[in-house]
Structure formats: C-alpha cells, structure tokens
Amino acid sequence: MLHVGLAHFLAVGALLFALGAYCVTTRKNAVGILMGVELILNAANVNFVAFGHYSWGGIHGQVFALFVIVLAAAEAAVGLAIVLTLYRHYKTIDVTRAERLEG
C-alpha cells in the first residue's frame, strides 16, 4: 500500500480531474473556470506520463503530455484574451452576468 505505484499516480490524476470539474462547474469568475480547465489538463498529463512510465515504456506518453502542455498554453492565451474582451463590455468577469444569450 505504501509502495508508490501506478495506482497512486492515477489517484492523483483522478483527484485533479475531479477538483477541476468542481472548479469549472462552480466558479463565478471566468479566470477561475479557466484555472479549472488547467487542472483537468494536468490530470490527463499525469496519467499520460504515469502510463508511459509504468505500463508501456517508450516516449509516447511523454510526447502526448508535451503537446498537451503546449496546447494548454495556447488555449490559455485565447481564453484570457476573450476574458479581457468580455471585461471590456461588462466591467466584470463574473460569468453569471454573461447570460444575455439564453432560451
């Protein structure tokens, strides 16, 4: 039990995913939601690298994780740019205010 193994890493991944999911579904702040997305992506990354190490060897898991890191950065850039645009209109980044489109 105390011996750290694959399952332990997967548990960390699972918890990161769950916390990320909680974050995106409950945060009012748009930036807060984007942080939740980062948590989810990190969860997947931990899984990838752990599987690569314990299960299959080779570099495929790491490569996947690297691409995810790069795309996460790109996504953060776009997401934050959009948040700024919204802020210009609403003077807030509280997503509950952005409900003009509904129904």
Next chain:
Amino acid sequence: MPNAVEIHWAWLIPALPALGAFANATIGKKLQDRLGKGAVHGIAVGAMVLSTAVAWAYFAVMLGTPAEDRYLHQTLWPAFAAGSLRVDLAFALDPLSMMMTLVVTNIATLIHVYSIGYMAEEPSYWRFFSYMNLFVFSMLLLVMGSNFVILFFGWEGVGLCSYLLISFWYTDLDKARAGMKAFVVNRFGDFAFIIGLFALMWGLGGSWTGQKSGGLSLRDGYAASAVYAPLHDGATAAEAEAMTPREHGIAVGPTLDFRELRAEILAPETGILTHLKTTTIFGLPLVAFVCILLFGGATGKSAQIPLYVWLPDAMAGPTPVSALIHAATMVTAGVYMVARLNFLFALSPAAMTVVAAVGTLTAIFAAAIGFFQVDIKKVLAYSTVSQLGYMFMGVGVGATWAGCYHLLTHAFFKACLFLGSGSVILACHHEQDMRKMGGLKDHTPITRWTYAVATLAISGFPVAAGFFSKDEILWKTFTTENLAAPWIGPVLWFVGLVAAAGTSFYMWRSYYLTFWSGSYRGGSGHGEHAHGGEEGMHEAHAPRESPVVMTGVLLALAAGAVLASVLGLPSAWGFTPILESFLEPVTSASRDLLHFSEPGRGLELFFMLVSVGVATAGWLVAAWLYKTGENPRPAAWLAKYAGLHRVVFNKFYVDEIYAATILRAAMWVKDVAFWFDVHVIDGLVNFVGVVVRFVANVDGAIDRYVVDGLVNLTAEAVLASGRGLRKLQTGRIENYLMTALAGALAFVAINYLVH
C-alpha cells in the same frame, strides 16, 4: 412473373402538366399582362389535353395487350441503390393506375376548362393555373409511380399543392390557416405511413444476415439464400440488380417496387408469406401493424376518422380546387394506396376490419354532420368524407374493384356536384349559405338539372352509376368473410345502409334548399370570394346561369356520372362488370386470400330493392320538409332542440369554449412537463377542472370537436414542452458545463449498467 411491356412516352403524361406549371409560374404573369388570360389558360388546358390524349393512347395500347401482361412500364433512370434496395424513377401503368390516370387527366381537364369561367375575374389567374397544373403533375406521379418512393413524392406533392391552393387567397388569414391545418394534419398521417413503410421494409429485409437477430427467424434455406452483401454492393442499378438475392427467379429482400413486392409476397416458394404472417413487432402481428399504419396515412390524405378534420376547412379554397383536389382526385389517394396494396391487406383480417370499420364509421358519421350544414360546400365536403368512407368499406371488406369503381363514379358525380355548387355560388354572387338561396331552378336550369342527376347518382338510384358502385360495396360488405369476425360484415352493411338513407336525405335537402324552396332569397353575399374589388362589379340582379365553359363541363360530368354505369352493371342482372374484369390483373393477387359467401342472386336483388327503398325514403323526407320552403317543421325542430342547435350551428361559440378548454389543458400539460416548477396539487386541481369542463363540453357537442381538439392538444403539448425545454438553456455557462459533465457520467453509468 408475367411479362411487362416497356413503353417510352409515359413520362409525357406527368411531364406535360409539369411543363405547363413551369411555364405559367415563370412567364405566366407577363403573358397575362401582354396577351390576356387566354394565353395562360391556353397553356394550362393545352397541357392537360395533350396529357389526356397520351393517357388514352396508352389505354388503347393496354387494351391491345393480353390481360395477364397488362403492365406498361417505363424506367426513366435508376435514382438510387443502397445494398439490394433499389429505387428507380419509374412509371408503371397497370389496370388500376391506368384507371386512376384516366380519371385524373380527364376530370382535371374538365375542371381546368371550368376554371376558365369560374376564375375569370381573378387577378392572379396565372398563379392559379400554375398551381393546378402542378397539382395534376403530383397526382400523376402518385398514381403512376411504380414504387413507394415515387408514390411518396406525389403524396407529398399533392399535399403541398393542396396547401397552396387552399390558401390561394392568402390575404384572408382564415383561409391561410385552413391551408396550414390541411398540411399539418396530413403530416400526422404521413408520419404513420412512413412508420408503416419502415416496419414493412424491416419485415422484408431486416436481420437476414442472421447476425443481429431482431427476433426474426426465417426458414433456414430461405435465410441462407437471402443474405445481404453490403460490402460488395453496387453503386449502380445494374450492379445492385446483379447482386439482388433471388429465389426461384423472384427477387427477394426489401423492395419498394409494388410489383416486386407483390411477386415476392405472393410466391409461396419464397417463404415470405409465412414469414410475414408469423412475424411480430413490439408484440403485434407485423402485417396488421404495417397495414394499419399505412391505412393511418390514408386516413390523413383521404380524410377519414380521426384525421378528416382538415377537409371541411379546406373548402376555403376556390371551388374548382375543391372539386378537383378535395373531391375527385387527391382525397382518393388513400383508397388508391389501399387498393394497390390489396395483397398486403388481404393477409391481415384485423387490418381489413379496421379499414372497413373506420370507413363505415366515417360514412355514417360524416353523413350525420351533413344534416346540419347550411353552407352548400360544407355539405358537399362532408358528403365527400362520407363517400370516401364507402370506398374504404369496399377495399376494406376485400372488394377492391368495388371500392375502385365507387372511386371512379364518385369522381364524376362529386365533381359535378362541386362544380354545380360553384355555378350556384357564382350565380348568387359568392353566397354559400343555402338558406339565402332558393328558387334557383328557374334561373339556372342547366346547373339545376346536372345537380339533380348527380344527386340521383350519389343517393343511389339505379339510373346513375353511384347506385351500382355503392350497392356492390354494400353487397360485398354483407357477404364478406374476410373480417376478423363473421358478424362484422352484416353490421357494417346495416350501418352503411343507414348512412345511405342519410346521404339521400341531406343531398336532396341541399338540392331543394338551393333550387326549390320558394323563390330566391339572397342578396349580394361575400361567402367565398373575399378577395376584394370584384364585388363592386356585380349589381344586385337576379341569379344568372353561368357561361358555357362552365355549364358544358357540368353536362359532360353529369353524362359521365350516368354513363359510367356501363362499367359496372351488376352480375345479379346477368352482366359481367367490365371494370371488375379490367382490374382483374391487379386484384387477382389477393384472389386466393379473399372469400365471399354466396347467398344467392335473389337476396342480392332484394338488397338492391332495399337500397332503392331507403334512398327513396330519404328523398321523400327531404322533399316533404324542404321542397316548398313552407313546411314549418324544420324551424320548429330547430327551436325545440335549441341547445343542439346552438352547439352545432354557432361555430364560433363552440370554438371559443373549446379553445379555452384546450388552452387550459395545454397549460396543464406544460405543468406536468415541469412538475418541479409547480405544486402537484395545483396540477391535480387543474386536471380535474379540465376533465370536468371537457366532459361537460363534449356532452352534446359533436365528436368532431374532440378529434379536432386532440390534434390541437397534441400540438399544444409539444409546443408547451418546447417552451419549457427552452428554460434548460439558462444562458449560464456553469449550468452548461454541469450538464456536459453529468451527461458524460450518466452515459458511463448507463453504459455500464446496460451491459
């Protein structure tokens, strides 16, 4: 399979009206402005005449062919092939579709000619003729198509044209709404039709690979030879043809072609007959399921219970449209379809019983409503519904040819009646209320006599064709052995007989109210033609006979209504009905499956006497009550049964009550859909209130409003749930994300549990 005759010019029959429609749609307005209306109807009527000529030519070809080979066929191009399921753009003329084609082209030509007179003052003359031609095109596709897909093209096409023509005077919102209603109600029917078709295809083709069992098990030898090979299926018809599994030279598997379907179902060696009879779907016998749903489609198009509600409203269209579409042709599409599939319906006594019973019920029900109508076109509308009921009785009890014969005779006399009513309406300055007519026999002699002949035909006097067709149906109904239980036939016969008496009564009532009943009572009305402008052109003068293009058509149709008797002189009189033997190649398919008892010629002759007797009774009562216009009893009875009177006659009053009821009911449904939004108690209270009000209103009111209401209620319920579902889209992103996540988790759970 008997040989088919390949023909090459059949496409002209529908193509000519299509061309006419196209020409008038594109350049019609310019032609009308520059060359006058003659150019417009020249194109339209010319197209119809040519098309009719081609149809007669092929009729001649058909008569020159041995009876068993009477299947004229033309494939334009292979439209589509999926696996072994192939659809060609193909036309087929067998005796049944030949008869229908002739009816459609000839009656339509006459009605086109009539429209020249009737629509003479219409500014959008070109648009009218364009729609009319388009309708004929669609109708011809419907009757000439060799497979379900072409039939469905036409089926939807006539619906669309009907919609366009009912709401022809679209500036009047009520008329536009009537058009919408026709279209939407018809879609309900279409939906049943499509599902029936699905189930049929499934029964013919599903699961034959034996891998994905849908509860089907076919005879081993059969299943092995009928395996699909989708991996190697062809993109072209030739390839698909080459790979169609064949058993004893007959293609098996799902097919949309009527002839192939018939061949594979009827050839016992394919095993499909047994297979279809033993298969069940959702626990129901497959054939019954399929046939009842297909018939459901027919109830929409042919205005049977419960989907007939659109037809009376459809009278908002111009009268020639009512005559062509809502009496002579389109509404018979359902009968045609059932007749065409007689081999399928014959497999299921339950389905036959449903068809016959619904037909009979509709016949008497619509006849009863006809008693109360004062609008001349509404009377004819309900009589159409009623007569269509007779046709379904005929095809439902297994007397396919009798149903078709009634279809044919009805086309003549009902077109004559409708066009006669159009002539009357024109003479009375667009007045449709019979109470404001009267005494027209002196003003419009030709209309009066033709109307009288047609009335003789519809009420069943042996001088005109309607007698023979209706009587054959009644006789077959009495002697049928094809229904679910032996007592049903005689019961239906009795109901049909009562309906015949009713028919005779209300038709003669309309005749006397219009043409006798004292002197002309009307002024200048605004009944049908609310298009504005033209009213001023009429001065208040006495009714005047219509122009010769109209009366000529009336004479032709009246003559047709009498002469059509020749086609069906009964065997009880020692004749062999010509039409029966002509249709034999079509009906022979189900010959072995259908049986009629033969109680003897004497009884048949006696029944004919009874028929004539009840028709005479109806006539006499009508004459007694309405001929002089001075008999006080109708008015007295109306006063006595004032409650009924108010409910039936005061349509607005009833509609308003009903609208309120529906509104409440719809609110209730909405509440149920979102029960978490409201207190359950409120919902229950509403429910009780709605039910009480509902019962109270139904009590004494005519059933039609219930049916109408149910259709509305369904629509309202769907709309209400749509409004409710919109609330789910809150506009708040966190709710969206919650849904997405919960959805993913829920599907994981379902997936895991289902497995």
Next chain:
Amino acid sequence: MIGRMLAGSSNPPGLPGGGRDGLVYEAKDLFGLGQLSDFLWYALAALTVGSAAGVAFSRNIIYSAFSLLGTFLGAAAMYVYLAAPFVAITQVLIYIGGVLVLILFAVMLTSRIRDVQISNGSLAPLPGALGLLACAGLLGYVGGSTPWHEVARPEMIDQAQALGDGFLSTYLLPFEAASVVLLATLVASVVIARRETDEEEAAGRSEAADRGGAGTPPGAVRAGGRAAHGPPATEEV
C-alpha cells in the same frame, strides 16, 4: 492554508484496496529507495492535490492563482518521479512561466485591486460537490482497481534525446501541426485582445453607414444595457 491543503489530501478516495484477482499487478519499488522516496512522494502528492483543492475552493481569485502554482509544481515533481525530467522542466517553463503568468495578468487586469474582496465565489456548490465526489469515486475506482498492463521494470533512463529524435521523426507531423496551432492561436488571441485601430474603426463606421434602412451601427444598441460605454483606461494590454 497549509492545513486545508493537507486536509484536502488526507484520504484520497479510491486508492487500491485489495481484492484484486486475475490480472494482478505488484507495486514497484521506486528508485529502489524504498520508504523514504515513498514518503516524499506522499508529501508531493499532498502538495499537488491540496493546491488543486485550494484552486477549487478558495474564495479569492488571487489565492486560487497562487494555489495553481503549487499544483503545477507538484505535477512537475510527479513527472520527476516518473523519470520524465524533460516534461517536468517543460511544465515549469511553460505552465509556470507562461500560463500562470498569463493568468495572473488577467486577474490583475480584470480586478480592481482596491476592492477588498477579489471575488471568486462559488455557485451551486452542492451539485458541484456531488460531481466532485462522483468523479473522484469513479475515476479513483477505475484507476485503482483496473488491472493495468505493467512492465516488469520501468525504465529509468533520461529520455530527452529520445524525445528529440521522436519529434523529428515519428512525431514530425504533430510537431509541425502544433506549430501551426500556436501560430494561428496567437494571431487569433491578438486579433481578439487588441483594440481596433483608428483605420478599422473608420472603416467600420463607413460600412455601418452604408447599411441604411433599419440597420443600426453594431453594438450601439445591442451593447446597451449592462455594457458601459467607452473603453476604460485599465484595459490596455
């Protein structure tokens, strides 16, 4: 703060709990160091998950952002444990050096610092908590109980060279595609975030004027209501 982080990670649900049959796997001894490295790992895991909990539960967006730093660092440490130092370094460089800085910028730009509480309040915490438990339970169970395929002896070598080779051979196309993604995305971000140049505004106005009829300049009406007029001084990036 630290106490809450620890509390958040004290008992991760769904850790492997015996009862495995059939395709059994055995836990491996990390680095051959035995218990010491294991305990260190637990501390790092606590940091990672605890910081993540801080991100998720903190009521102040600044605290969330700094908690995210802990998560990223913890994840990087995990990668070190998994013999993926290159990924760990990339994580530190890009995530902490890039993403986190971006996020902090965004927080600063969109929050009025003089506000006492820079809100990051929660909505519907109860359904969210249910989702949290469901996810953690499900994924924890799957992660812990599935008989994953495992190699006998995980490789411990540095794979930086292998990664370099891979990116230029097997993974060439994804590598190039990622560069296209980055280019397009960065241009897109600029397009979104920058203010309209004078020329563009002029062009927009002239075209809006062409519109005629019922047309109105976009935004003038639609952006009404809650939207304030005129860009604030703080929004310059």
Next chain:
Amino acid sequence: MEAAIARNLGSLGAFLPEIVLSAGVLALFLLDLVFRGEGRRGRLTWAFGIVLALAAAALAVTPSSPRGLFNGMVVQDGLGTFFKWLFLATAAYTAGIVVHSKEISRARLGEFYALLLAVLLGMDLMAVSGDLLMVYLSLELVSLVSYALAGFRKDDVRSAEASLKYVIYGGVASGIMLFGISYMYGLFGTTDLALLGPKIKAFSGEVFVAQTLGGATAAQLALVVAVMFVLAGVGYKMASVPWHMWCPDVYEGAPTPFTAFLSVGPKAAGFAVALRFFGVGFTEAAGGGLVNTATVPWPAIVGILAAITMTLGNITALGQTNLKRLLAYSSIAHAGYLLMGLAAASILGFQSVLVYLAVYLFMNLGAFLVVAIMAARTGGEDISAYRGLVRRAPFTAIAFTVFLFSLTGLPPLAGFTGKYLLFAALLQQGGSWYVALAIVGAINSAISLYYYLRIVKAMVLEPPAGAGGPIEVPRTYGALLAGSMAALLFFGLFWSPLYGASLRATQALFRG
C-alpha cells in the same frame, strides 16, 4: 529513426492540400498587410478563392488509395478525401457569404480569411487523423481559432459572450476527451487507431471471459470511461445532447457568416472523427456486415444519444423566434439524425452519414445565407422580420422555402434523400430497437415541419412588416441561392453520384 524520416518524406506528396492551406494561411496574413484601400475586399476574397482553388487542385491530384502517412499519424483514404471536398465547399460557400457581409468589416477581412483557412486546415486534419494525438491536435486547432472567430465582432456584446462561452465549454470538453484518451493509452499502449482496433478486440475478449467468471468490472469500466469521455469531446463538436448547450448561444452571438460555417464544417469534422474512431477502432467487417468488437455497446449508446438529441433539438426549436437560434436548434436536431446513421453501425449507416452531410451543406448554408441577407438588409434576425418576404424578395423567399422543406425532408428535395438513407440504414439492421429509433426519427421530422413551416408562413402568408420595400440581393448571393437550390433538386432526384462517392469513401475505411 532514418526509416521514420524516410516515411515522413515519402508522405509529403500525399499531403499537398494541407501544405497549400498552411501556405495560404501565411499568405493571407501577409496579403492582409499589402492590400489597402477600396478594392481590398474583392482582392482579399480573390486571394482566398485562389488558395481554395489551389487546395482543390492539389486534392484532385492527390491519390486516395488507402495508406498511412507520417508514421501513421494521418491516413490517406477515400473517407478523408470525401470530407476534404466537403470542407472546401463549405469554406468556399462561406467566402461567398462573407464577401458582402457587413458583419466582417473591410479592415479585418484579411484576418478573418486567414483564420478561416486555419480552421479549414484543422478540419482537414481531423478528417484524416489516424492517431488520437492528431485528433486532439487538429480538434484544438479548429476549436482555438473558432473561439476567436466567434468573438470576431468585438463591438457586439453578444459576440463577446458567445466566444467566452465557447472557449470555456470547448476547453472543458477537450479536457474531458483528453482524459479519456489517457485511459485509452493506459489500456492499450497506443493511440494509433489502426493498432487500437485489434487491441480493443483482444482486450474486450479477455474482459468478456473475465466477466462470465464474475470479474473484471473495473477493466470494463475503464474502457467505458475512456470511450464515453472521448465521445464527449467529439459530441461537443457535433453539438449532440448533452454536449450541445454551447451551440445556440454561440450561433446567435457569432457573426452570421461564421455561424453558417460553424453549423456545417466543424460538425462534419466531428462526424469524420467519430466515423473513423468507431469504424476503425471498434468494428470489423465480418460476414458481409459490421460487428462491434468491443464490450461497449456503443451503437446502443449512440442510438440513445441520437433519439435524445433530435427530440430535444426539435422541441426546443418550436418556441424560438430568433432565426439564428432556431437554426441552431435545428442543427442540433440534425446532429441527432446523423447520429442515427452512426448508430446503425453498418456500412450503409456510415454512408448515409456522408450523404446527409453533403446534402446538409447545401441546405443549411443556404438557410444561413438567407439569414445573413436579412440581417444585413433589415437588421432583424427575428421571425417577424421575414413577414411578407415573398413580396419583398421573391427569389430569396422561394429559395429559403426550398431550404426549409429540404431540411424537413420533403421529397423531391435532397433532404429527403438523406433521411431516406438514414432510415434505410436503420431498417436494414433490423431489430425492433432500430425500428423504434427510426420511428422516433420520423416523429421528429414531422415535428420539425411545424417550425420550418412557421417561417414559410411568415414569409408567404403574412403582410410585410413596416416599410416593406423590395430588398435588393447582391448577385453573388443570388447565384449561391440558385446553385444551392439546383443542387438540392438534383440530388433529390438523382442521387447515385453522391451515393457512389459515399460508397467509395466508406469502403476505403473498412478495406484499408
């Protein structure tokens, strides 16, 4: 490594369209700086058109015999080629809409076109991705740039809100999908779809054996989680319930030309991925049909998704008055119809998806074109703005009617062809559940008539609203409308070419 490099070099020739598009992105960024002044709009559009034409030419000369490219990262086959043509047509049509659109200002047109090309490149890559890594990358390329394009009208608060919702939703969806992929990798050690197929089969076999002995629940659950999470990412692209909720808001807020593009392109790309994912990974051809090799009953799940998606889409559409929202719900409903083809899990089913998408391109882009025309000319997206349109712009009104009827599936328009094939595919499979799904589909297409007909009624039967002068429609738009109508009529009556193309595309999938 040398072998891998050699394979990469050898793949370049077959990758010409993508290379052209990449170069086109750069070229348009540069030309954006070069073209100035009055003629800018036309010149940029020409440049965009030339890039598309070059890409089309490159696509025409590229072979489509099935083989893996770039070490299996992408696949060259008929399915990919089919979708590439579809995407090129979508982009070209969108350019036709943009050229007169007031929503994309002249000054920013170059950026718009360049980014649109980037999305197009991403969709092309999605259609040919043979590895989940490439699926993720290309899906992100499409998504990330689409977020920006949805928020392209910075002056419009609705546009900003739309893009915010889109970016958050898309980020979460792709994160979920990525997590699913990580489990796929953990279970099978590869993300190459072609290698996954046999492994999934073998794994499912083991799980099945273990299950009959009463174990392996966790392994089964792991597979289910992996598949469902991947489906969530793909479903978000298709706008399928319950991953559809971004769709109406984004459609309403985004600039209309881009909404048009969004309603066809990325949806089709999502289906391309789904077809390949399930077709290659989870089925194999056996006994003349396809069989599911996994212990995940994915056809049933997709069938349930289909039923829910179309029902919810159609019923919610009933109450809409904003045309863009209405069409958004209609496009959700259409995603449901398309899922029926996937649920059929047969070759005919896959074909029907292709045919329907091709038909959907014409009718949906046409419908959005009309919405764009009306928004530009009357400033209204509400149904009331369409009242009496038949007298103000008869041709446009007729065209819109044709598109709406085709969306309903009325013959003889091509929408009927598509629905016919979808239903045929279900019925060919047999089984009362398939028939039930077909029945749900038929009910839905009956319901959908109601809201489409409401628009037609407003256009044809109601008097024009306000000052109802005639509406001028630019010639480009007229040509596009006429072309779409002609295509719908043609494919409605003569659908063998489309069917043949779809057959070639799907056969490649199962033979390659």
